[in-house]
Amino acid sequence: MIELIDVHKSFGKKQVLRGVNLRIPAGECLVILGRSGAGKSVLLKHIVGLIQPDRGRVIVEGVDINRIPESKLYKIRKNIGFVFQGSALFDSMSVFDNVALPLVEEGLLDESEIRRRVMEVLELVELQEALNLMPSELSGGMRKRVAIARALVAQPKYVLYDEPTTDIDPITSERINDLIIELNTDVGVTSVVVTHDIHSTLRIADRIVLLSGGIIKVDVKREHVWEVDDPEFQEFIKVFKMLKNIE
Amino acid sequence: MNAFLRFFEHLGMGTILLWRTLKSFREIGKVLKHPLWEQMDIMFFGSVPLVILTALFSGLVTTVQIGYYGRGYVPMDYVGVALAKMVMIELGPVLSALIVAGRIGAGIAAEIGTMRVTEQIDSLECMGIDPVRFLVLPRVLAGVIVLPLLTIVAEFIAIVSSSIAAKFYIGVPAYIYFHGLRLFFVPLDLWGGLIKASVFGFIITIVGSHWGFATEKGATGVGKSTTNAVVTSSLFIIFADYILTVMIYR
Structure with missing residues (x-):
């Protein structure tokens, strides 16, 4: 389980988080919804300790990750896969090397086992043909899927997705949504997805929280979204309904 | 006041990076194979043409100048020894270091800086990989090993080009030139220069890495970091040169 307790964060004079309280049980697919600049990515980075809170605590599996030595934090991070908004693939490495890196660095598996695991996750994201390509040769959607494969290869308990469907075409976007659902329901991975894409949100979420003004303004199960009367949340729902009407 | 604070901010960040790099030597086994060789390859073969050209012309220019200044005061038979000492103690290590800087x-600062702004370093951290061990350690080790090698190349080329210049500009035949060189050769001249080169290699790579990690604000930030890496490491090289010269040759 992941828990954020009264998390505050400011950058200079800008207060981004003003006391976020959030509990993410194992096996859940939580979507953090919010407008651009609401602090969603900042919140996500707190969960892996890439950003430390000014005040408050971040607890992963019972451990306050900001009060442990770096070596222990690295061990906890091995249980968490992170898919960055810009994919963050290593430019100088091929797709295979990018995906294999967490396993190679761990040093627990032999070469053939690493290859088998890499092929398995690349197959999952339907990119087994792109094995030897360099990141510069991939499209935006392919890069994102390689990033997901890399996040999954070490079989983490949690996967955090930062805007997984932003800037990619609707078809690839749907494929990524399916993948997130598959991993959550079939493999049991706990997923935390940050997005402003309401269509994706309603496809994949078990629970949705709205981050606004630095706090969690709405916290609702997916089946109850239509009952939420928060005006900002309703704006998102309105966009979804408009899209549905066009369809 | 802002610049003053930023100076101390970078000093602090640099010191932490230095400490983390030294600490990461515990995991040296992980970089000894592929990453170290890759970096050594990039540093040596990428820099050697420039180093050869610079050393070639430095040897020529210095010899012509020694001929001009020393004519009538210094026996021209000693051109070889004067030049060799100058090259081994000072010109070889410092010129090579400034070129490599x-x-x-600049390359290290740009590469790590780009990785910083595109979240590749965050990505390493998320995988539980120490970015200092992964990115800085192989570069620092390669710098410490490659700089002395480049210096040996520079010294060899400078001495050969100087001997040619000595024959054509000041009429000293090669055998007299090399006889003088051998007569007054002291091993400390060579070792001292190579020790300097190793320290310069360490400075260049750690300073480049620091500016890479300190990069912020996209492409503009990468550009600034690259410039800062060259300026800072050049200043540190000149400063360290003085300290090392006093320590080794006083």
Whole structure:
């Protein structure tokens, strides 16, 4: 389980988080919804300790990750896969090397086992043909899927997705949504997805929280979204309904 | 006041990076194979043409100048020894280091800086990989090993080009030139220069890495870091040169 307790964060004079309280049980697919600049990515980075809170605590599996030595934090991070908004693939490495890196660095598996695991996750994201390509040769959607494969290869308990469907075409976007659902329901991975894409949100979420003004303004199960009367949340729902009407 | 604070901010960040790099030597086994060789390859073969050209012309120019200044005061038979000492103690290590600072130091800052702004370093952290061990350690080790090698190349080329210049500009035949060189050769001249080169290699790579990690604000930030890496490492090289010269040759 992941828990954020009264998390505050400011950058200079800008207060981004003003006391976020959030509990993410194992096996859940939580979507953090919010407008651009609401602090969603900042919140996500707190969960892996890439950003430390000014005040408050971040607890992963019972451990306050900001009060442990770096070596222990690295061990906890091995249980968490992170898919960055810009994919963050290593430019100088091929797709295979990018995906294999967490396993190679761990040093627990032999070469053939690493290859088998890499092929398995690349197959999952339907990119087994792109094995030897360099990141510069991939499209935006392919890069994102390689990033997901890399996040999954070490079989983490949690996967955090930062805007997984932003800037990619609707078809690839749907494929990524399916993948997130598959991993959550079939493999049991706990997923935390940050997005402003309401269509994706309603496809994949078990629970949705709205981050606004630095706090969690709405916290609702997916089946109850239509009952939420928060005006900002309703704006998102309105966009979804408009899209549905066009369809 | 702002610049003053930023100076101390970078000093602090640099010191932490230095400490983390030294600490990461515990995991040296992980970089000894592929990453170290890759970096050594990039640093040596990427810099050697520039180093050869610079050393070639430095040897020529210095010899012509020694001929001009020393004519009538210094026996021309001693051109070889004067030049060799100058090259081994000072010109070889410092010139090679300044060239490498411009090429490799800037390259390291740009590469790590780009990785910083595109979240690749965050990504390493998320995988539980220490970015200092992964990115800085192989570069620092390669710098410490490659700089002395480049210095040996520079010294060899400078001495050969100087002997040619000595024959054509000041009429000293090669055998007299090399006889003088051998007569007054002291091993400390060579070792001292190579020790200097190793320290310069360390400075260039650690300073380049620091500016890479300190990069912020996208492409503009990468550009600034690259410039800062070259300026800072050049200043540190000159400063360290003085300290090392006093320590080794006083």
